[in-house]
Structure formats: structure tokens, C-alpha cells
Amino acid sequence: MSHQLTxxxxxxxxxxxxxxxxxxxxxxxxxxxxxxxxxxSALPTKDPVELGQWFRDASDSGSLERYLETFSHTVGVMQTREALIRVAAECAEDLAADGVVYAEVRYAPEQHLEAGLTLEQVVEAVLEGFQLGQERAAAQGRTIRVGTLLTAMRHAARSREIAELVVRYRDVGVVGFDIAGAEAGHPPTRHLDAFEYLRRENAHFTIHAGEAFGLPSIWEALQWCGADRLGHGVRIVDDIERMADGQTRMGRLARYVRDKRVPLEMCPSSNIQTGAATSIAEHPIGMLRSLRFRVTVNTDNRLQSGTTLSEEFARLCQAFDYGWDDLEWFTVNAMKSAFLPFDERLALINGHIKPGFAQLKWAD
Incomplete structure (x- = not known):
């Protein structure tokens, strides 16, 4: 590269x-x-600028558990149909403004019932909001498609119920299932009933694994639960040894993940906040990209991390001297790994992503 991308x-x-x-x-x-x-009335401040800074500061503790505590406020204001529609619509608009053409956005319906909504009403409100946001983005000349992942909380007992919602709404915008929450003490195998049901129904699912907990979490997510993707998966590097001569030696699990092309949903800035990585420059994404794992780049929580997908890429470019070819590689990886039908993924890759990057490379 002759210069670093801005x-x-x-x-x-x-x-x-x-x-x-x-x-x-x-x-x-x-x-x-x-x-x-x-x-x-529980917000730490009502000044939007101060509040945004509070979220970032409170998320920088290096602890996943403390990081997760910040969500009491965002979830606290997402308890009505109107609030859910607004938040989802603004999400789609914000992502489109950042150049995102396809996004899978996840949330846990069970966390939005305090004001009397049913699970179905929550799902329908969010779907309505995403549709509204996509239409607003299109009116501004920006194309984005948003799919929804319904998340079950790993410390709760509603995963089968949420999995059934995924199947019920999969033809109208819900593309898959996820489990999230603190990993330690809450193994994914506690939710085997949900995963077995999803597999019987030919449905897609990802599992948060290998972020704050290590290789056992990844192994269970893949070999017991059958996850299509790994949420984060950053601790797979614990099964990779860097030798004195610069070569690497992979254990059986790391080799399996690479050989099977298991997508890794990596979130660099978030990983630093939760203590899963020490810095962008030392983030395992550099090694995993060089070893050609199926790595994707993601935001996790844009408010808590004060980030966008473009900013995540910019940080990686600065740390690893990535250029357009690298960013296109990450992007195609992500589109290949999306929970959409093959022909629709291919249409986005060949119709939007590759032509878009070709134009940028030509202009550069």
C-alpha cells in the first residue's frame, strides 16, 4: 500500500x-x-453527551460482567412498542449511514416485557422498526437490508420458547437464533433442547462463545450444540502456539474451526473493553486473518464502545496496515456467513460488495 486508508x-x-x-x-x-x-428515572445523567461518555467509561472496566451491567439502562427504556420501533428504525438508519449494506442485529425479546408486551409483540415491533429504517435509508439513497437474530439469555430458561419464535417469524425478517450473557457458569449445553429443535427445523443459530471463557465454551458450542457461527470466538487462539521460528502449531480444535470454515464474529473494540484482548495491535484477529480463519469484523455494541463498523476497520488498518483487499476479504467472509439463502448472499456479493470495492480500488 502507498498510503493508509482514511x-x-x-x-x-x-x-x-x-x-x-x-x-x-x-x-x-x-x-x-x-x-x-x-x-x-435511573439514568446517571440526562445530558446526551455526558450519557454517551458514561456508557463508554462504564464499559472500559475490562470485565464482561461489568460491561453487561450498562445494558440495564438501554433495556430499561426499550419496554414499549413505540420505543422498540424507534430504536430499530434508528439502528437501520445509522448502519446505512456508515455504509453497511447488510446487517444481522440481535436482541433478547424476553428482556422487553416489563411494560406488558408479549414476546410476539416485541418481535413484531422490532421488525416494523427495521422496515421503517430501511425505507428511510432508501429515501436518502442508501441501501441496507437488516435481518434479525432473536437472542435467549444463557442464565434464563426461555431458550426453547425463543427458538420457536425464530421459526415462527423466519419468513418475515428473523434470520436466526443466538444465546448471550455471561459465559462462566452458564454453558451452552444447558440449552440443548433449543438447539436440537432449531436443527430439526433447519434453522440457523450462532452462540456467544470464547469471549470471556475459553476453549471449553467453543468446543461445547460446536460439538455439542452444533453452532453455525461463533459469537466472538476470540479465545480459539489459546489452541494456537507461536513457535520460536515464527511458525504456528494448531491444536485439534483450532484446526477443526479453520478446516470447517466456522465463521468467527470478532468485535475488536468490545474485546478490549471486556478483557478478551489487550489492544487492537495485539488482538488475535491479526494472527487469525494471516492463518485464513473465517474471520469477520463486527461492532458488538456501538454505544458502549463508541464505535461504528467503519471505525473498527480503520483501527485494524492502522494496527495491521490493511488495505482494500483485506477489507473486501473480511466483508465477503461476512456475507458468505450470513443467515440468508445462498442465492441472496451471492447477489449481494456480486451485485454490491465486489463492484463497490472495485470502484474504490480504482479511485484509489
Whole structure:
């Protein structure tokens, strides 16, 4: 490369996002306004700028458990149909403004029932919001498609119920299932009934694994539960040894993950906040990309990390001297790994992603 890509250049690239939490991407001003409208009084501040900074500071503890505590406020204001529609619509608009052409956004319906909504009403409100956001983006000349992942909380007992929602709504925008929450003490095998049901129904699912807990979490997610993708999966590097001569030696699990092309939903900035990595420059994504694992780049929680997908790519470019070919490789990886039918993935790759990157490379 003759020069490093700028953030403005990267924003123009057609990007794909697979790991983004709806309750981790609210605009601070939206949190304040919904709190005022609904009577939610637990916010640490009502100043949007100060609130945005509070979310980032509270998320920088290096602890996954402390990081997860910040969601009490975002979830707290997402308890009405109107709030869910607004948050989902703004999510789609914000992602489109960042150049994302396809996104899978996840949330846990069971966390939005405090004001009397049913699980079905929650799902339908979010789907309505995403549709509205896509239409608003299109009116501004930006194309984005948003699929929804329904998340079950690994410390709760509603995973089968949420899995059934995935199947019920899979033809109208819900593309898959996920489990999330603190990994330690809550193995994915506690939810085998849900995973077996999803497999019988030919449904897709990803599992948060290998973020705050190590190789056993990844092994269970793949070999016991049958996950299609790994949420984070960063600790797979614990099964890779860097030799004195610079070569690497992989254990059986790491080799399996690479050989089977298991997609890794990596979230660099978030991983640093939760202690899964020490810095961008030392993030395992560099090694895993060089070893050609099926790596994808994601935001996780844009509010808590104060980030966008473009900014995540910009940080990687600075740390690893990545250029357009690398960003296109990550993006095609993500689109290949999306929970869409093959022909639709191919259409986005050949119709939007590759032509978009070709134009950027030519202009550069």
C-alpha cells in the first residue's frame, strides 16, 4: 500500500455486519428522550453527551460482567412498542449511514416485557422498526437490508420458547437464533433442547462463545450444540502456539474451526473493553486473518464502545496496515456467513460488495 486508508474512505465501502446488539446501539439522545417519555428515572445523567461518555467509561472496566451491567439502562427504556420501533428504525438508519449494506442485529425479546408486551409483540415491533429504517435509508439513497437474530439469555430458561419464535417469524425478517450473557457458569449445553429443535427445523443459530471463557465454551458450542457461527470466538487462539521460528502449531480444535470454515464474529473494540484482548495491535484477529480463519469484523455494541463498523476497520488498518483487499476479504467472509439463502448472499456479493470495492480500488 502507498498510503493508509482514511475513515472517510472506509465509510464509502459496502460493509456487512453480523454481530450487533440492538440494545447496545441506541443514540444517547434517544435514551434520554424515551426515558423522559416513559418515566424511566435511573439514568446517571440526562445530558446526551455526558450519557454517551458514561456508557463508554462504564464499559472500559475490562470485565464482561461489568460491561453487561450498562445494558440495564438501554433495556430499561426499550419496554414499549413505540420505543422498540424507534430504536430499530434508528439502528437501520445509522448502519446505512456508515455504509453497511447488510446487517444481522440481535436482541433478547424476553428482556422487553416489563411494560406488558408479549414476546410476539416485541418481535413484531422490532421488525416494523427495521422496515421503517430501511425505507428511510432508501429515501436518502442508501441501501441496507437488516435481518434479525432473536437472542435467549444463557442464565434464563426461555431458550426453547425463543427458538420457536425464530421459526415462527423466519419468513418475515428473523434470520436466526443466538444465546448471550455471561459465559462462566452458564454453558451452552444447558440449552440443548433449543438447539436440537432449531436443527430439526433447519434453522440457523450462532452462540456467544470464547469471549470471556475459553476453549471449553467453543468446543461445547460446536460439538455439542452444533453452532453455525461463533459469537466472538476470540479465545480459539489459546489452541494456537507461536513457535520460536515464527511458525504456528494448531491444536485439534483450532484446526477443526479453520478446516470447517466456522465463521468467527470478532468485535475488536468490545474485546478490549471486556478483557478478551489487550489492544487492537495485539488482538488475535491479526494472527487469525494471516492463518485464513473465517474471520469477520463486527461492532458488538456501538454505544458502549463508541464505535461504528467503519471505525473498527480503520483501527485494524492502522494496527495491521490493511488495505482494500483485506477489507473486501473480511466483508465477503461476512456475507458468505450470513443467515440468508445462498442465492441472496451471492447477489449481494456480486451485485454490491465486489463492484463497490472495485470502484474504490480504482479511485484509489
Amino acid at each position: 475513515l472517510d474512505q472506509i465509510r464509502r465501502a459496502p460493509k456487512v455486519l453480523l454481530h450487533d446488539h440492538l440494545d447496545g446501539g441506541l443514540r444517547p439522545e434517544t435514551v434520554v428522550e424515551i426515558a423522559d417519555a416513559t418515566g424511566y
